[in-house]
Amino acid sequence: MTDRIAVGMLGEWAQRLLGSESHGLQTTFRRIRRNTLSVVGLGIVGGLVLIALIFPVIVPRSQVELTHLDSMFLPPSLGHPFGTDEMGRDLLVRILWGTSISLQIGILVVATAMGIGVPLGAIAGFFGGRIDDAIMRLTDLFLAFPSILLALAVAAALGPSITNALIAIAITWWPWYTRIVRGMTLSLKEEKFVEAARSLGASKARLIFKHILPNCVTPVIVNGTLDIGYAILATAALGFLGVGAQPPLPEWGLMISTGRLYMPSRWWVSTFPGLAILVTVLGFNLVGDAIRDVMDPRLRA
Amino acid sequence: MGMLRFLAKRLALLVLVLLGATVITFVISHAVPSDPARMWAGPRAGPTQLEQARRELGLDQPLYIQLAVYISRVFRGDLGVSIHTRRPVLNDIAAFFPATFELTTFAMIIALALGIPMGVVSATRRDRLPDHAARIFSLTGVSVPIFWLGLLAQLVLSSTFHILPTSGRVDSSLLAIAPPAVSGLYLLDALLAGNWPFFASAFVHILLPALTLSYASLAIVTRMTRSTMLEVLGQDYIRTARMKGLPERAVLYKHALKNALIPILTIVSLCYGFLLAGAVLVETIFDWPGMGLYATNAILTLDLPAIIGVTLIVAVIYVMINLVVDILYTLVDPRVRYD
């Protein structure tokens, strides 16, 4: 059922893009091309995905974790463009390998948070009354804490590991999606097409999943894309503090934390992983903005 | 009259949030695989000492009684004793809180004082060079990991060029002439006492951490100001203002900005949350003796009473900030009335 909705939506979007009217494809391409930042963003994210998919296949994990005592702390050079770390491992290789870790975590966090938050939001908005109140109190409670602190506490309680970091961040993020979807559901359920469907005898579940949720897709997708970047930031932060990824995993935040001990003389160990994070999150932000511009120009800043 | 009732309702909400927070942290702490009794008694304690520790900590009681006891303690102001420092958690927090408060407030001031003008310029010179520069600046601000930025700032400004100090709140040699601690905020206390050397040193020390901490918030404030100003400038009443022949300065700063402040205020409470979270990371890097550092240590040593205490205090702060912002709304927007 849901795939049909998804396909239908993609089809509609594609049609809008390819444009039966005089605008459509031309305008879209013009807008995208003119906006070089979007192109840059797409390029970055595309490149990252490629690296994340290919690199772990080419370079086995063991190579990334082996210690080479004879090549510790080599500064950046032709042989090691980013230098080597405290265990003699080539930094560039580790960073590229870490791309797949970060991307996987980022996507999983967002998917989990959405999986919890979106249905809850739809239910809250649709049924209203006590159910809505209960769900809203719950979201308020979670939102009463700055999310990173809550994630920190949860991750610490569960024990330091990257999977627990994932769970921790997802737990603190779902309220945002609930809020968004609830708001949209509240306004959508008054729309005529919902009333029409209801009068035709559609069940509540059908109304929610077939009629209301598909119309919430736009802000959810825009937020979701942006959030992948922020999820990566949060994971890195937890890794930095020691409650996320554990050594010898080449997670960027963890690498910065380890490298910190050797600042300022061996500056490259912490600097390059941070650069990787910056570029990645930047890429996702640009893509998120671009998606927003295409799907709903009204939201454009 | 409506205002008092509003305040009362909000304070009641605060109590509810505290209650909920207590329960949540209590639940989380009991999911922890470590044994608090062992942590308290120490790794070399024998079975009898462990039993004693267990009884002391009230761990032999059923869970709901433990929860009830804990809740009643919290509302009396007793947050337990830190396993790590062996001091009452409340005292620890009172000692560390001012440093964090000073840092986050300074960062918030920077974010607003720089961000709002930048946003206005960005909006009025839309799509031209200042706008593009500001947007790139903002984009990097929300994309950069704050702890890395701090490290980088330390590397460049402290270690390489020796412009600013690397860590700490003040030059340790000046501690001998420290002003009396009225607020715990070094800058304020020094100002009140007229102690200029101390003030200068404290200022120079807070600059780097505060700037690092504020970067993300600065970016958000700039972006928000820009988009709000653009929206406001498209409104009919701006056209009316121009039609009256008002100078452009008055149109922007009197008519437009006051309206733009309303959504910006919303961002302030959101930003403060980011700042508190970021403080944890920034304090670690700059050895800033604040609650962030305390919290991190507590978490890494699994010092549960401390963790729970910090979480509660943070929740309280957050709710208070929201309250302050809501009150500020009524000052800025005459349409907002709580009755």
Place this chain on the structure above:
Amino acid sequence: MTQDLLTVEELRTYFYTEDGIVRAVDGVDLQIPSGSIVGLVGESGSGKSVTALSIVRLVERPGKIVSGRVLFDGKDLLSLSEDEMRRFRGKEISMVFQDPMTSLNPVYSIQDQMEEPLLLHRNMERRQARAEVLEMLRKVRIADPEKVARLYPHELSGGMRQRVMIAMALSCKPKLLIADEPTTALDVTLEAEILDLMKTLVREVGASVLLITHDIGIVAETCDSAAVMYAGNVVEFADVGELFANPRHPYTTALLNSIVNPRRRKQRLAVISGTVPNMLHPPEGCRFHPRCPFATEKCAEAPGQLSLVGPGHSVACSQHSRDVQAS
């Protein structure tokens, strides 16, 4: 003949949009004598509002005044610097906009907003200005001015807000008041009152009015003369009596026909066939020709020029010599 207060010559204002150039005002001529009320009638999208905004140079991006002259009291407003232009706005020329709900700043009181032009243009002191504000509110027939002055816009009704706008616009005794659809957003019952109010106050101050509307009935009631606009051009201009008695342009005739006559039973609603032209690609030649029942090949080639067909009566139609009577 005394010089007109306002003369617009060949005004062109174009909008440079992503999809192309919209020639919203494409060669508009207008004359407004002193102390008279001139109407500017046309459908939505005909360019009336843009003309008005062009006169006071408040056209915003992506719009731009491309060419033409706007002679006010002999001075060409389009040649002035922005600073010089600002001295005219609010003082010599004033404007009332269509939507009173959004035209007042929600975060300042009525008093604060009405004071501004007084403090700026008439160099009054605070206390003087305050008193004058109350006086102006009384003039626009608002009961209890002291209370209303301290209120905020969201606490007033639409009708009251529009009165405030009118009061504010006339507070510095301008020579020209431009009213852009001042009653469109209001109830019909208020319409007559607001128009009457405007007429009275304007006569008092000795100002002229450019009244923009899509309602030809308002023109009949309120205006001394009127210009009919279609798709960016003025197609007919005459004194109101003459315009209604002897409309020459087919569009004017069609407009007049579309007024429902309550006295005639079984009257078919007259409709102007076709649709408003796409301003990105307007028709060649006379822009009305696709919808005109009298169009010839000549009409598709060259646009009509405004030419005099009687005293004070000009028409832009290649067939202006033909007698077209209102039925």
